[in-house]
Amino acid sequence: MNWLIIVFGSALLVFVGGGFGMLYRGIDRKLVARMQGRVGPPVVQPFRDVQKLLMKENIIPGGAITWLFNAAPFLALISTGSLLLFVPLFGRPALLGNYGDVILVLYLLIVPSLAFVVGGFASSSPYATVGAQREMIVMVSYEAPLAVVVLGMVWRINQVTSADPFLMSTIGQHSLWSIVGPVGVVGAVLMLLTLMVVTVGEAAKVPFDVAEAETELAGGLLVEYSGRNLSLFYLADVVKTFAMVSFVVALFIPYNLSPLVGIKDVVPAAIVDGLFFLVKVLAIMFFSVSLIRAGVARFKISQASTVYVMAMTAIALVGLILLWADTVI
Numbered sequence: 001m002n003w004l005i006i007v008f009g010s011a012l013l014v015f016v017g018g019g020f021g022m023l024y025r026g027i028d029r030k031l032v033a034r035m036q037g038r039v040g041p042p043v044v045q046p047f048r049d050v051q052k053l054l055m056k057e058n059i060i061p062g063g064a065i066t067w068l069f070n071a072a073p074f075l076a077l078i079s080t081g082s083l084l085l086f087v088p089l090f091g092r093p094a095l096l097g098n099y100g101d102v103i104l105v106l107y108l109l110i111v112p113s114l115a116f117v118v119g120g121f122a123s124s125s126p127y128a129t130v131g132a133q134r135e136m137i138v139m140v141s142y143e144a145p146l147a148v149v150v151l152g153m154v155w156r157i158n159q160v161t162s163a164d165p166f167l168m169s170t171i172g173q174h175s176l177w178s179i180v181g182p183v184g185v186v187g188a189v190l191m192l193l194t195l196m197v198v199t200v201g202e203a204a205k206v207p208f209d210v211a212e213a214e215t216e217l218a219g220g221l222l223v224e225y226s227g228r229n230l231s232l233f234y235l236a237d238v239v240k241t242f243a244m245v246s247f248v249v250a251l252f253i254p255y256n257l258s259p260l261v262g263i264k265d266v267v268p269a270a271i272v273d274g275l276f277f278l279v280k281v282l283a284i285m286f287f288s289v290s291l292i293r294a295g296v297a298r299f300k301i302s303q304a305s306t307v308y309v310m311a312m313t314a315i316a317l318v319g320l321i322l323l324w325a326d327t328v329i
Contacts, residue, residue, distance in 0.1 A: 009095050014081040014239070017089070021238035022046035024245075024282065028290050035294040046238065050231050058227035063124035072119030073225070073232035079111035080236045083243040087168065088250045091258075091273025094168050101166035102150055105247060109146075109202060112240050113139045116211070116233070120221030131220025134301050135204075135211035141308035142201040148316035149191045149198075153251060156180065156323050172254035180326050187322030192252050194316040196288035199248060201308065203241040205289055207296040208304050242281070245288070249280045 026043035033040020060066055085096040086105050113135060120132030157174045158165040165171070176188045201208040212220040222233060257276040258269035299307065 006095065010081075010085055013084045013089065013095060017081070017084045017239050017242055018235055020278070020281075021235075021242035022050065024242060024285055025238045027282070028285060028293075031286065031290045032294045035290075046234075050234060053226075053231035053234065054228060056227040056230075058229055059224075061123055061125065061224045064224065065122040065124075068118060068122040069224075070229065072115045072122060073229045073236070075118070076112045076115035076236035077232050077239070079108055079115065080239040080243060083108045083240065084246075087243055087246050088172060088254070089246055090277045091256045091270070093172075097168050101164070102154065102168060102171065103166055105168075106146065106150060109240075109244065109247075110139065110143070112236055115236070116221055119225065119233070120211075123221075123224035125224045127223045128221045131211045131213070131223070134213075135221060137301060137305055138201055138204075138208055138210060138308070141305040142198045142312070145194045145308055145312040145316040146198050148313060148320060149195050150251075152187075152191060152316070152320040152323055156184070156327075159327065168250055171251060175254055176252065180323065181329065182326075183329060184323050184326030187319040187326065188252070190315050190319030190322070192248075194312050194319065195248050195251070196284070197292075197312050198308070199244050199284075199288040200292050201304070202244045203289055204237070205241075206293040207299040209298060210301045210304050213298065241285075241289070245281050245284050246277075248284050248288070249277065253280050253284075 023043070023046075025046045026041070029045065030040045030043055060069060083105065086094050086100045086108070088094045088097070117132045117135050117139075120128040120135070153171065153176055154165045156176060156179065157171060160179050161170060161174055163170045163173075165174075176191075177185065180188060200206075204211060212222065222230065225233060256269075256273040258264075258272045261272070263269045263272055
């Protein structure tokens, strides 16, 4: 019975995650368009894009490594779908939270980017090759500040509990804001800022979309993809964005609304907490993706790498030092 729950629950989570991922992508595009003085596409446009791509012919370029070219989109979508199983969603514990921890989530965040890189190299296009190289540089760059933030949080939580601090359930039960003083709060704010900027890179959005750069690389690492394969990459991208933003919510805003308003019945509490979770995801997505994308132009590859390796890593380290200082003051 447990295995049946895991199998059907996993399928449901991937389906729901894909649906909300496309919905949030549509909201993001509409918000950015309004902030830039444009009308923008309808909110349901991502659903139409996937539907259209599924009806298009799946073309494989002449010099491509066929099996690798076709396997990369599936690897990207499977790995992003797996992320949803280890991240708490809709105010509920992660479906497989007892089988993996925050370190596994960090590893799974890398796999979709690697799948994009593999697909770019396998397509034999010079544009895709350059895009794949850029994706690798950005991916390596944002791993440093991401690791500092996560390990800093785990270290601080480990000081106040005997439970495994790497488990998402433990992080949810011991919110960073509730275990630090004023100095630690400043450090936590810096870490949250770092993670929000990392989210833009994880989602490959402006100003960190140097791997695609339509005006320079004609689409970059996806230039040779079409039809079903391109739709799978599109779905992987929206699911990864939804999963990454949900990960930020789980780390820094792991609160439910039902206990605060006194709702104790299971079903009403689940509905209220689920809706509150969606609001939190929308808020984080607005500040970490939409607002930055609307106000900043695309970086050069050297600028994108410098922002993460130098600036954001330094900010994360300052946040970590402040968390340490909070324990000795």
